[in-house]
Amino acid sequence: MKVGILTGGGDCPGLNAVIRAVVRKGERVHGDRFVGFLDGWRGVIEQRHVPLNIERLRGTLPRGGTIIGTSRANPFNLDGGFERCQTTLDELSIDAVVSIGGEGTMGITREMAAAGIPVVGVPKTIDNDIPATEVTFGFHTAVQIATEAIDRLHTTAESHDRVMVVEVMGRHAGHIALYAGIAGGAAQILIPEEPFDIDAVCAALTQRHQKGRFASIVVVAEGALPKPGTIELADPGVDEFGHIRLGGIANVLAPEIESRTGFETRVTILGHIQRGGTPSAYDRVLSTRFGIAAIDAVHEGAFGQMVAIRCDQVVRVPLEDVRGLKTVDPQLFHEVAEVFFS
Numbered sequence: 001m002k003v004g005i006l007t008g009g010g011d012c013p014g015l016n017a018v019i020r021a022v023v024r025k026g027e028r029v030h031g032d033r034f035v036g037f038l039d040g041w042r043g044v045i046e047q048r049h050v051p052l053n054i055e056r057l058r059g060t061l062p063r064g065g066t067i068i069g070t071s072r073a074n075p076f077n078l079d080g081g082f083e084r085c086q087t088t089l090d091e092l093s094i095d096a097v098v099s100i101g102g103e104g105t106m107g108i109t110r111e112m113a114a115a116g117i118p119v120v121g122v123p124k125t126i127d128n129d130i131p132a133t134e135v136t137f138g139f140h141t142a143v144q145i146a147t148e149a150i151d152r153l154h155t156t157a158e159s160h161d162r163v164m165v166v167e168v169m170g171r172h173a174g175h176i177a178l179y180a181g182i183a184g185g186a187a188q189i190l191i192p193e194e195p196f197d198i199d200a201v202c203a204a205l206t207q208r209h210q211k212g213r214f215a216s217i218v219v220v221a222e223g224a225l226p227k228p229g230t231i232e233l234a235d236p237g238v239d240e241f242g243h244i245r246l247g248g249i250a251n252v253l254a255p256e257i258e259s260r261t262g263f264e265t266r267v268t269i270l271g272h273i274q275r276g277g278t279p280s281a282y283d284r285v286l287s288t289r290f291g292i293a294a295i296d297a298v299h300e301g302a303f304g305q306m307v308a309i310r311c312d313q314v315v316r317v318p319l320e321d322v323r324g325l326k327t328v329d330p331q332l333f334h335e336v337a338e339v340f341f342s
Contacts, residue, residue, distance in 0.1 A: 021291025150184030170221030
């Protein structure tokens with residue numbers, strides 16, 4: 001078979017490990033040939049591609065990012081976009097496509113499958129917000145990076161008797177903030193699922209310091225929002241894909257905390273540091289398992305499916321079931337994290 005591979009949406013650690021696994025088993029076991037489409041579905045639209053083989057993928061297991069590039073291009077938002085994709089696949093004699101990406105990419109993949117394109121999905125997002133799978137690769141790496149940053153910030157916060165506000169990724173779901181906050185011993189964790197009351201946050205920090213704890217870490221997801229009528233936020237605007245531009249909530253929080261509590265407050269925004277660099281051991285293994293499962297699905301004709309992990313078993317789920325967002329478990333937030341908020 002001749003198989004096309006693409007990576008869409010934001011980059012994250014583990015993408016190359018998926019590609020490597022797909023190509024390794026496909027070439028060695030099935031004698032497949034592979035084409036890597038450059039910059040996601042944009043490469044399919046514009047007929048930009050490179051050959052992929054075992055030799056080309058050597059050394060990529062620990063490499064972050066994606067060697068074939070990525071974008072958020074959506075063929076269905078462009079006049080004639082789908083038809084151009086179909087032409088590319090026909091001219092290259094592509095028998096199947098492995099599409100690796102997050103919520104947006106899986107949505108495109110679902111539409112492609114409905115239109116008759118033989119495609120298999122692989123879930124990817126550091127936010128861990130794709131439904132139908134317990135975890136996505138890249139998430140644990142991002143949590144580890146954020147936790148290490150929090151550990152380092154504890155020492156400088158304690159040295160100067162400060163509050164540190166640490167902003168992490170998480171547009172609509174606060175999985176990174178919650179996990180890193182628990183692992184890093186945060187005094188407060190603010191997530192998109194639970195609008196926060198700045199007065200309650202400051203009261204808890206004040207009570208904490210009155211007990212003799214002379215430093216606090218506040219972890220906030222970039223998409224966290226205050227309760228209506230408490231703090232006014234500037235209009236963030238949108239990017240070229242219509243997504244709200246996030247980032248900077250920590251810069252709003254810090255002066256509010258300092259003015260209300262009198263505690264010196266500093267900001268650290270981790271940003272794309274969470275996306276970059278080498279994947280963790282767990283994410284390398286998960287990515288490899290997903291890649292093997294994806295090429296198995298191709299050869300079994302399981303198109304219109306996404307590979308996923310449930311109870312440590314890699315399974316397949318219909319792309320039709322991959323809709324919406326997987327948000328933070330309220331029980332984990334209220335019964336575990338909140339215990340340490342005072």
